[in-house]
Amino acid sequence: LPRPPPPTTTSIRAQSFKTISQSSSHPSALPPPPPQPPSLHDSNTKVPGPMVPSLPLLLVLLLAQVQRAGAFYLPGVAPRDYQYGEVVELKVNKLDSVHTQLPYDFYSLPFCTPPKIEESAENLGEVLSGDRIENALYKISMKMIESCKILCKKNYVKKELKQFEDKIKEEYRVNWIIDNLPSATKFYTQEVDADGEISYYTHYEKGYALGFMGGEEVPNTQPGVAYINNHLRLHLYFHEDPESFVGYRIVGFEVEPFSVKHEIDGVWRGPHTKLLTCTPLHKVQAGMDPQPVSHIQEENEEVIWTYDVQWIKSDVKWASRWDLYLKMTDSQIHWFSIINSTAIVFFLSAMLAMIMMRTLHRDFRRYNEIEDDEEAKREETGWKLVHADVFRPPAQAQLLCVMVGTGYQLLGMAVSTLFFAVLGFLSPANRGALMLALLLLFVFMGVFAGYGGTRLYRFFNMTEWIQFTFWTAITFPGICFTIFFILNLFVWGEKSTGAVPFSTLVALLVLWFGISVPLVYLGSYCAFKREQPKPVKTTGLIPRHIPEQAWYLSSTLSVLVGGILPFGACFIEIFFIMSSVWLHQFYYMFGFLFIVFIILVITCAEITIVMCYFQLCHEDYHWWWRAFLTAGSSAMYLFLYSILYFCTKMEIVKPVSTMLFFGYMFLISLGFFLMTGTIGFISTFYFVETIYGSIKTE
Numbered sequence: 271l272p273r274p275p276p277p278t279t280t281s282i283r284a285q286s287f288k289t290i291s292q293s294s295s296h297p298s299a300l301p302p303p304p305p306q307p308p309s310l311h312d313s314n315t316k317v318p319g320p321m322v323p324s325l326p327l328l329l330v331l332l333l334a335q336v337q338r339a340g341a342f343y344l345p346g347v348a349p350r351d352y353q354y355g356e357v358v359e360l361k362v363n364k365l366d367s368v369h370t371q372l373p374y375d376f377y378s379l380p381f382c383t384p385p386k387i388e389e390s391a392e393n394l395g396e397v398l399s400g401d402r403i404e405n406a407l408y409k410i411s412m413k414m415i416e417s418c419k420i421l422c423k424k425n426y427v428k429k430e431l432k433q434f435e436d437k438i439k440e441e442y443r444v445n446w447i448i449d450n451l452p453s454a455t456k457f458y459t460q461e462v463d464a465d466g467e468i469s470y471y472t473h474y475e476k477g478y479a480l481g482f483m484g485g486e487e488v489p490n491t492q493p494g495v496a497y498i499n500n501h502l503r504l505h506l507y508f509h510e511d512p513e514s515f516v517g518y519r520i521v522g523f524e525v526e527p528f529s530v531k532h533e534i535d536g537v538w539r540g541p542h543t544k545l546l547t548c549t550p551l552h553k554v555q556a557g558m559d560p561q562p563v564s565h566i567q568e569e570n571e572e573v574i575w576t577y578d579v580q581w582i583k584s585d586v587k588w589a590s591r592w593d594l595y596l597k598m599t600d601s602q603i604h605w606f607s608i609i610n611s612t613a614i615v616f617f618l619s620a621m622l623a624m625i626m627m628r629t630l631h632r633d634f635r636r637y638n639e640i641e642d643d644e645e646a647k648r649e650e651t652g653w654k655l656v657h658a659d660v661f662r663p664p665a666q667a668q669l670l671c672v673m674v675g676t677g678y679q680l681l682g683m684a685v686s687t688l689f690f691a692v693l694g695f696l697s698p699a700n701r702g703a704l705m706l707a708l709l710l711l712f713v714f715m716g717v718f719a720g721y722g723g724t725r726l727y728r729f730f731n732m733t734e735w736i737q738f739t740f741w742t743a744i745t746f747p748g749i750c751f752t753i754f755f756i757l758n759l760f761v762w763g764e765k766s767t768g769a770v771p772f773s774t775l776v777a778l779l780v781l782w783f784g785i786s787v788p789l790v791y792l793g794s795y796c797a798f799k800r801e802q803p804k805p806v807k808t809t810g811l812i813p814r815h816i817p818e819q820a821w822y823l824s825s826t827l828s829v830l831v832g833g834i835l836p837f838g839a840c841f842i843e844i845f846f847i848m849s850s851v852w853l854h855q856f857y858y859m860f861g862f863l864f865i866v867f868i869i870l871v872i873t874c875a876e877i878t879i880v881m882c883y884f885q886l887c888h889e890d891y892h893w894w895w896r897a898f899l900t901a902g903s904s905a906m907y908l909f910l911y912s913i914l915y916f917c918t919k920m921e922i923v924k925p926v927s928t929m930l931f932f933g934y935m936f937l938i939s940l941g942f943f944l945m946t947g948t949i950g951f952i953s954t955f956y957f958v959e960t961i962y963g964s965i966k967t968e
Contacts, residue, residue, distance in 0.1 A: 349588040350449060351517035352412040358506075358520070360408045361390060363445035363452075364400055364767055365480065368853050368920070370440050371927045372766040373400035379437065380430045382407050382422035382575050394709065394777065395702025400768035403447060408577060410448070412518055413508070416579035418548035420541045425570045426563070434481065435496040435564040440923060443477035443854075448506070449520040450699060452476055454595065456524055474595050476854060478502070478525040481563070490559050497560040499527035501548070502577045507584040509591075521584050521591035529560035532574040548576060592699055596858045607842035608862065611869040614839050618876035653886035657962055658810035660886065663730040664894035668738055671730070673898065675723020675790075676746045677948025680941050682715035683708065688867055691860040698856050709781070716743065716786040720793025729803045735794055743790035746944065747782055750937055757933045760926045806963035816890050823888055825896055832881050833903030836946055839873045840866050841911060848915055852931065871949055874901035878950030879957045886958075893954065901950025905943030909935060 352358060362376040377383055390403040407421055426434075446453035454474035461469045481498040484491030491497060507522030535544040548554050554576075561573055586593070664670060687707055690696055696704045723742045724735055732738070754770075761769040770778075821827070843859075843866045850857030878900045882893050912935040922928050 349515075349519050351515050351519060352508075353517050354413055356412045358410040358412055358448060360406050360410055361403050361447045362406045363403050363447055365437065365442045365444055366400070366477070366854060367437075367440045367442040369923045369927070370442075371768075371852065371922070371930050372761065372764050372924070373402075373768045374437075374442075374765075375402045375767050376404060376444070378765070378767075379433055380424065380426065382424065393702045393706055394774065395704065395706030397702075397774050398705050398709075398770060399702055400766070401701060402767045406446075410504070410506070410579055413581045414579070415581060416577070417550040417553060418545055419577050419579070420543060420545070421575040421577060423538065423572065423574045425572050427570060428566070431563045431566065431571055434498055438481035438483065438496040438498065438563070442480045444480055445477040446523075446525065448523045451520065451523040451591065452595070453478060453523055453525045455479070455526070472594070474524075476595075476856070478527045481529065484560075484562075489557055492562075492565070494565070495562050496564040497529045498563045498573065499529050500532075500561050500573055500575050501528040501530050501554045502526070503528065503554070504577060504579045505582060506579065507582050507586065509584050509586060509588060511587075519588045521586045521588055522582075522594070528554045528556070528558075530554050530558045531561045532576065534574075545574070545576070553578065592697065595698065596856055607840075608865055608869070610842070611839035611866060611873070614835050615869055615872050615876070618835065618873060618880065621880050622876050653883070653889075653961070654965060656814060656886060656889055656891040657807045657965070659814045659891040660893070660958060660962060661805035661807060662809050662813065662891065664892065667730045667894075668727070668732065668741070670894060670898065671723045671727040671738060672742050672745055673944055674726055674948050674951055675719040675742045677944040677951075678722035679712065679715045679719035679746075680945040681948060682718045683711045684867065684945060686711045686715070688860065688864050692864050696860075698858060709778075713781050713786040714789065716789035717793035719743070720790035720795075721797045722793075724794040724797035725800075725803060728798065729805070731802075735798050739791050739794040742794070743787040746940075747786065749940070751778070751782070753933055753937060757930055760929060764924075764926055806959050814889070814891070816892070817888070819888060819890060823885065823890070825892075828881050828885070828896060829899045829903045832877050832900030832950075833905075833907055835877050836870055836873045836901055836904040837907040837911075840870045841907075844908065844911065845915070848912070849919075852915075852920060870946070874904070874946050874949040875953035877901065878954045882954045882957065893958065894951075897954035898947040898951040902943045902947025904946050905939045908942055909939040912939070 364373040365376060365379070366373045377387060384405055384407050388405045390405075392401060392403060396403075409419075410416075444453075454476055455478045457473055457475055459471045459473060461471070463469070479499060481496055482488070484495040484497060485493050503526040505522070505524035505526065506520060507524075508518040509521045510518050530547055532548065533546040535546050537543075547558065563571065563573075687696070687704075690707060691704070696707055719742055720739055724739065727735060727738050755775070758770050758775075843863055846857060846859065847863075849855050878897050881900050882897055885893055885896065912932075916922070916928075916931055920931065922931065
């Protein structure tokens with residue numbers, strides 16, 4: 271099969287738009303359907319043909335077409351060709367809500383259950399994400415249209431109805447899977463341009479709403495009453511191409527939920543019962559009397575679950591079927607982020623160039639020449655005066671080495687993950703792939719933690735490398751595992767599928783102590799066997815007195831100011847990543863993220879070098895920790911931004927959910943601190959070695 275083209279993204283100018291969602295409330299509350307724009311599923315829409323970019327040109331194509339693609343897309347293992355009438359299996363996944371961040375198993379609610387519930391095999395990433403994929407009662411066959419199909423009838427007691435009511439109030443959504451495609455609800459965004467013309471854009475939202483709350487704006491409902499979506503219309507899009515393959519391929523899966531209080535014609539005869547509220551000629555429509563699950567006077571409430579299946583021919587090829595799921599963000603905002611970040615880099619690069627080309631060049635010339643002019647000697651030449659102290663080991667040198675080693679590990683994980691993501695191996699089609707990749711790559715990058723940390727450890731002329739390696743392998747993973755385990759206990763208490771099973775915890779410990787720790791020791795051993803690195807200038811026996819510094823040169827102020835620019839270079843992408851994690855949106859703009867990451871690395875390096883140079887010019891040689899903290903302080907702004915995001919974007923309703931948010935954001939900020947701090951430290955270390963290795967000293 272030819273390789274697929276990269277997925278296209280919809281560019282939506284965010285001038286003035288509002289969201290019209292079919293899932294947030296009862297369908298009858300919606301305005302009349304807007305004139306739909308050309309969709310990828312429309313027969314008259316042109317879809318670009320396959321592209322086969324060669325590997326040497328892959329990165330060039332990514333950067334050149336990042337607005338169109340965001341990343342090269344590898345959609346999955348292989349397409350499945352269905353024959354007419356062949357069974358199409360529908361699988362149920364978790365229930366989730368952005369208001370609780372606690373996923374639940376589909377059958378934790380009293381839905382219609384099959385005789386035997388079978389769980390599908392899941393990878394470690396899916397388990398950590400809370401996915402629970404199981405079989406369902408729904409019967410679907412390729413190109414076989416179903417209308418008013420009865421799934422089951424259930425009599426619910428008030429306790430069971432209360433379970434539905436609670437989940438509806440928390441706005442839980444139901445996730446299904448057909449042919450590895452997640453269910454989605456179609457919604458529109460409307461834009462009003464300067465001429466007053468209205469344009470509509472089609473988008474997908476994962477899953478469908480479990481139900482809705484009644485209100486004055488929703489016809490035939492009572493305020494404060496919960497209604498269940500008990501009739502579902504499944505829109506399945508298929509593609510056929512007799513010249514390329516035999517059969518049909520599923521390329522789209524939409525769910526349109528309805529709530530209707532069904533009435534039967536005569537007596538109940540199981541699946542063959544006739545319904546008065548739903549017939550092939552008169553299907554369920556918006557505005558019908560909905561099915562309540564709260565404020566019911568009787569002890570029991572009868573609910574009939576039904577569904578429709580509609581098959582729609584589509585011109586979308588199998589390789590491009592994920593495009594609609596990924597058309598969720600405005601690429602113009604990402605371009606604004608890159609332009610903003612590039613401006614910061616240019617500003618810092620100009621300052622660095624001025625230092626390098628003018629100040630340092632002048633200093634090198636004067637330091638390496640014999641000057642008899644006493645007035646010239648009295649000019650500011652401060653950084654040479656501390657040449658005998660600039661490589662003096664700092665306080666808590668072992669802790670600094672541990673943090674730098676862990677930063678190497680995190681940096682290697684980030685670079686490797688972005689590399690595979692840009693190539694398309696971590697697409698949303700591979701559920702759990704991103705989580706699994708982050709975990710495994712962090713484990714395998716332990717060798718860099720041991721090697722990089724031990725090289726710095728030996729630079730400080732310390733010899734207890736086995737003890738040091740132990741702390742490098744244990745400290746950061748131990749903090750993460752402890753916080754994760756404590757949060758997991760609270761999730762267990764909520765009986766959520768987000769709670770990691772004991773067997774998975776054991777698997778994580780095996781990865782940690784069985785693979786990561788030995789790799790850290792391997793890297794440390796290789797570094798210890800190499801020749802001990804030595805500073806370019808000999809350290810004096812007596813520390814030089816540091817002159818009193820001006821208030822604007824204080825360590826605290828320098829560190830706080832230094833972290834602003836690295837955070838400002840990437841905070842827009844951070845917003846989209848946080849929305850993906852906490853608002854359950856797809857994030858697939860890895861092309862933009864790759865560019866922003868490069869800008870972040872450059873910004874961290876340049877701001878730290880500039881701040882260190884100013885510090886050395888004022889004869890302050892305590893630069894080791896300040897170099898690490900200057901760039902690392904951007905993590906503090908990340909955590910503060912997460913607090914702002916929580917207050918403005920999140921609507922958390924449970925204390926456990928608040929603990930989850932801030933617990934995981936603390937871990938993310940800690941990792942960001944170690945990674946950016948290491949970038950700044952490495953850059954400054956080589957800068958200091960370079961400038962002091964270029965001068966003559968007595």
